[in-house]
Amino acid sequence: MQRNYYNCNNYMDNNRINPFVIGRYLSPDYFCDREQETVFLTKQIVNGRNVTLIADRRIGKSGLISHVFMQPEIQKQFYTVVVDLYATNSLAEMVYTFSNEVYRSVEQQSKSWKDKFFQVISSLRVGFKLDAVTGSPAFDIGLGDIAAPEMTLEQVFVFLEEADKPCIVAFDEFQQVTKYPEKNIEALLRTYIQRCKKTQFIFSGSRKHLMTQMFLSPSKPFYQSTINMGLDPIPCDAYTDFAKRMFLFGKKDIEDEVVKQVYDLCRGITWYMQMLLNEMFTITVPGDCCKVNAIDEALRNVVQVQEPFYREILAALPTKQKGLLYAIVKEKGVENITSGAFVQKYKLVSASSVQAALKGLYEKDIVMENNGTWYVYDIFFAQYLSGK
Numbered sequence: 001m002q003r004n005y006y007n008c009n010n011y012m013d014n015n016r017i018n019p020f021v022i023g024r025y026l027s028p029d030y031f032c033d034r035e036q037e038t039v040f041l042t043k044q045i046v047n048g049r050n051v052t053l054i055a056d057r058r059i060g061k062s063g064l065i066s067h068v069f070m071q072p073e074i075q076k077q078f079y080t081v082v083v084d085l086y087a088t089n090s091l092a093e094m095v096y097t098f099s100n101e102v103y104r105s106v107e108q109q110s111k112s113w114k115d116k117f118f119q120v121i122s123s124l125r126v127g128f129k130l131d132a133v134t135g136s137p138a139f140d141i142g143l144g145d146i147a148a149p150e151m152t153l154e155q156v157f158v159f160l161e162e163a164d165k166p167c168i169v170a171f172d173e174f175q176q177v178t179k180y181p182e183k184n185i186e187a188l189l190r191t192y193i194q195r196c197k198k199t200q201f202i203f204s205g206s207r208k209h210l211m212t213q214m215f216l217s218p219s220k221p222f223y224q225s226t227i228n229m230g231l232d233p234i235p236c237d238a239y240t241d242f243a244k245r246m247f248l249f250g251k252k253d254i255e256d257e258v259v260k261q262v263y264d265l266c267r268g269i270t271w272y273m274q275m276l277l278n279e280m281f282t283i284t285v286p287g288d289c290c291k292v293n294a295i296d297e298a299l300r301n302v303v304q305v306q307e308p309f310y311r312e313i314l315a316a317l318p319t320k321q322k323g324l325l326y327a328i329v330k331e332k333g334v335e336n337i338t339s340g341a342f343v344q345k346y347k348l349v350s351a352s353s354v355q356a357a358l359k360g361l362y363e364k365d366i367v368m369e370n371n372g373t374w375y376v377y378d379i380f381f382a383q384y385l386s387g388k
Contacts, residue, residue: 019246020278022271025066032242032270033234034064041068041202044227045168046077050193050201052215055231056368057206057377058271064231065170065202078200079113079167081105081160086173091182095149099124099156106163113163120159123152150188157192160199170202175210186214190221201226233268236260243277247290250281254290261295265379267370272379275302303384310384313366323348324357325366325376329385333373 021030041064044051055061062082069080083101088094099121106114118124146152160167177185193201203226205211215222234242240259247254254277262280266272279298284290303310314322327346328334334342337358338351348354358374361367368377376382 017250018278018281019249020274020281022274022278025063025070028067028070030246031063031067033238034060034067037064037229037231038068038071041065041229042071042074044229045200045202046073048200050226051203052211052226052228053202053204053231054208054211054228055206056208056269056370057365058269059231059233060270061204061206061231062172063270065172065204069168069170074168077165079105079109079163079165080170081167082170082172084172085176088176088180090180091153091185092143092146092149094177094180095153095156096143096146099146099152102156102159110164116162117159120162121152121155123148123155153188154192157196157199161196163198166198166200168200168202170204172204173206174203175205175207175214178210178214187221190225193225234270236263236268239263239268239273246277247281247284250284251286252281252284252288252290254280254284255292258290258292258295261292265295267375267379269379275380299380299383303380303387306380307384310381313381314385318357318360320349320353320357321360324354325361326385328367328374328376329382333375335373337374 019030025031041051041053045068053061053065065082068074069082074080081101083098085094085097088097103114103117106117160169177189203211203215203222214220215224215226215228217223236259240256240263243259244254244256258280259277262273262276266276276295276298279301280290280294283294283297283301317325323346327342327348330346331342336342338354340351343349343351343354348357358367366377366381367374376385
């Protein structure tokens, strides 16, 4: 099929060497598709609805949220804050991360709003400093400064409500709050969020069963409090068009079949496709066309860089978890993971032993389940294991 590619150099940053951006949102120019999802999520926010976004990790939830926040109607009407809760393990850590991200946001978006930060959030005045050069207020707190997390949390929500235009807060990996040692965190957050009249929320999460339970179980505080939204892989045709356009930007080309094979290898998961194509773009000389043999070379390069990290993961695993992991890799995905045939084929002792090992691997984010099939979550880790 003949495609009409416009001159990317007319609109992209010509100082950027590699257009396959990894792990962050750069601009709409480097963002692939998600047109319908962008329209849907933008519409919900503009119409005053909170949204729950549930999808696998690295499929593009954070990128979509960042892209929506760049839409003109959002930029004009709202302040935006993204709070990544993935690394938090307690209410104090959550409040620390939340307050830091709110302050970073106000620094960039509104001087008058920034000046009110320590007036409203009085429990954080210990972090109030004046910059020695500019004389402007600065935010300098440590985790230990969160002495009364519930009070600070309430004050942060009050501060958001007092902004001179509505705020949107996106909590990424929101299911993490269910692991905090403190009791009734969901109820506490729901109480504060219910009081918000101007602030809207996006709750994003990758642990589907936890997120579904949080927002769709009648016994949970957040039950039916949001519009629910999923996120499927970007269609292969759309990603192929995007990849060819990015290669054209570097005065290079790539065969459609190459992108399709990358797509299939990565199961359509955006982060892995971007990582692999980033490397393939690097090893393709300007004026050349990237062909199928570049996939293996790029894979070797990417896995080699990650190898020390993968060795540490493997060394830390108990024997039974390690055995199950290798079995999943060899099968390239397992449907009936506790079946007698699978257990016997790989000498995994028993179905109950497999269940226990699977639980451990899942809790470490090493394996994932998709439509009844278990995979090694990290596609490059699977490639590393397949060579062992």
